[in-house]
Each structure stands twice: as structure tokens, then as C-alpha cells.
Amino acid sequence: MDPKPAPSLTETIRAIRIDEAERSGVVVALREADIARLDILHDRLKPVLDDIPRGVDLFDVAVTPGMTPRLWIDMIAFVEIARDKRSYRFLQDTREGRRVMIESADLAAVAERVTAYIARRLIERERLLALPPATADLAPALPPADLPPAFATAMQGIAAPAAEPAVAVTTAARPDTTPQPAAAPAPRQGVRFSGLGAFVLFLLGIAVGIGGVLGLAQIAARL
Numbered sequence: 694m695d696p697k698p699a700p701s702l703t704e705t706i707r708a709i710r711i712d713e714a715e716r717s718g719v720v721v722a723l724r725e726a727d728i729a730r731l732d733i734l735h736d737r738l739k740p741v742l743d744d745i746p747r748g749v750d751l752f753d754v755a756v757t758p759g760m761t762p763r764l765w766i767d768m769i770a771f772v773e774i775a776r777d778k779r780s781y782r783f784l785q786d787t788r789e790g791r792r793v794m795i796e797s798a799d800l801a802a803v804a805e806r807v808t809a810y811i812a813r814r815l816i817e818r819e820r821l822l823a824l825p826p827a828t829a830d831l832a833p834a835l836p837p838a839d840l841p842p843a844f845a846t847a848m849q850g851i852a853a854p855a856a857e858p859a860v861a862v863t864t865a866a867r868p869d870t871t872p873q874p875a876a877a878p879a880p881r882q883g884v885r886f887s888g889l890g891a892f893v894l895f896l897l898g899i900a901v902g903i904g905g906v907l908g909l910a911q912i913a914a915r916l
Contacts, residue, residue, distance in 0.1 A: 731764040
């Protein structure tokens with residue numbers, strides 16, 4: 694019978710931290726204990742993660758600390774510690790909401806369920822890669838019934854506008870018996886001056902007047 698392998702130093706340190714956190718009851722210590730439990734599960738999954746083919750970037754397994762420490766498996770699945778601080782909860786986000794994949798204090802059972810999840814994701818990836826590439830010929834056309842009636846009518850009017858028929862309007866020649874109003878008298882045409890022209894004429898009148906007065910004064914002086 695093979696002897697039981699001795700636990701590693703890392704596992705021993707984690708076990709002591711968990712035991713001290715449970716005894717003290719301090720929130721910070723309990724959070725560190727949750728992280729230690731998730732690290733233990735991460736170590737249990739390392740052989741499975743090493744078997745994932747290279748080039749597959751579906752999984753990014755890591756422990757993230759915070760208010761609720763979590764061991765992320767991929768973008769939609771993670772493991773966290775339950776409220777009893779002893780059980781593991783493997784959760785997955787789906788269209789219908791968050792689903793509990795497994796909740797158990799058995800570390801081996803949780804690791805087995807996570808392994809099955811990873812295997813299922815790899816199988817789904819292989820099936821997607823095996824599908825034929827989508828082409829434009831395979832894409833179904835949008836049926837006209839799916840279009841709103843107003844939009845379909847407008848599109849038909851733009852595509853083929855209806856030509857309006859020309860309507861010929863013919864009227865018989867009739868004598869115009871409507872009395873015509875009397876023609877208004879033509880306005881008198883006169884000379885109009887603008888404001889500048891009137892001012893110039895005013896200055897010329899003053900100059901003529903002054904010249905006449907000066908001429909009369911010279912004639913009177915000679916007499």
C-alpha cells in the first residue's frame with residue numbers, strides 16, 4: 694500500500710489561514726479565507742487547464758479579490774464561496790439569469806463539475822468550427838410582408854413613379870362681353886427735382902440776386 698503523500702507547504706499555509714479566520718470571525722480574515730479556498734480549487738484544476746489545446750482563448754482562469762472573491766473560469770462562469778463559508782458555488786450567467794451549476798462543500802465534486810463544463814465548451818467550439826462558412830446565397834431574403842405597409846408603398850412610389858396623364862383642356866372662343874373699366878388718365882409729366890437739385894437751384898438764385906444788386910449799385914455810382 695502506497696503511503697499517503699505529505700501535503701505541500703502551500704496547502705498547509707492555506708489550511709492554517711482558513712482555520713484562524715474561522716476562529717477570529719474578522720471580515721478581512723474571512724475574505725482571505727475565501728481566497729485561500731478558491732486558490733485550493735484553482736490548484737486542483739491546474740492539470741485540467743494544462744490539457745487545454747494551445748491557441749484556445751475561451752478560458753481565463755484566475756482568482757479575483759474583492760468584496761466577493763471569485764475564481765473565474767471564463768467570461769460567463771465563475772466559482773465563489775457560499776454563505777456558510779464552507780461550500781463552493783459554481784455559477785453561470787445565461788439569458789434566463791444566473792444558474793447554479795453545483796453547490797457543495799466537496800472540493801472533488803466541484804472540480805469534476807468545472808472540468809465537465811470546460812470539456813463541453815471545447816466540444817461546442819469544435820462544432821462551430823466544423824460548420825460551413827456562411828455565404829450571401831444562403832442568407833434568406835427579407836419577405837415583403839415584414840415591411841410596414843406605409844414604407845412598402847413609399848418604396849414602390851420611388852422605384853416606379855406613375856406618370857400622370859395629360860389632360861387637354863379646350864375652350865371655345867367666345868367674345869369677351871365683360872365690361873372693361875375706363876382707362877385712367879395718364880399722369881402729367883413734369884420736371885421733378887431731387888433734394889440736391891433744389892438746393893443747387895437755390896444757391897444759383899442767391900448768386901444771381903447778389904450779382905444783380907452789385908450791378909445796380911455800380912450803375913448808380915456812375916450816375
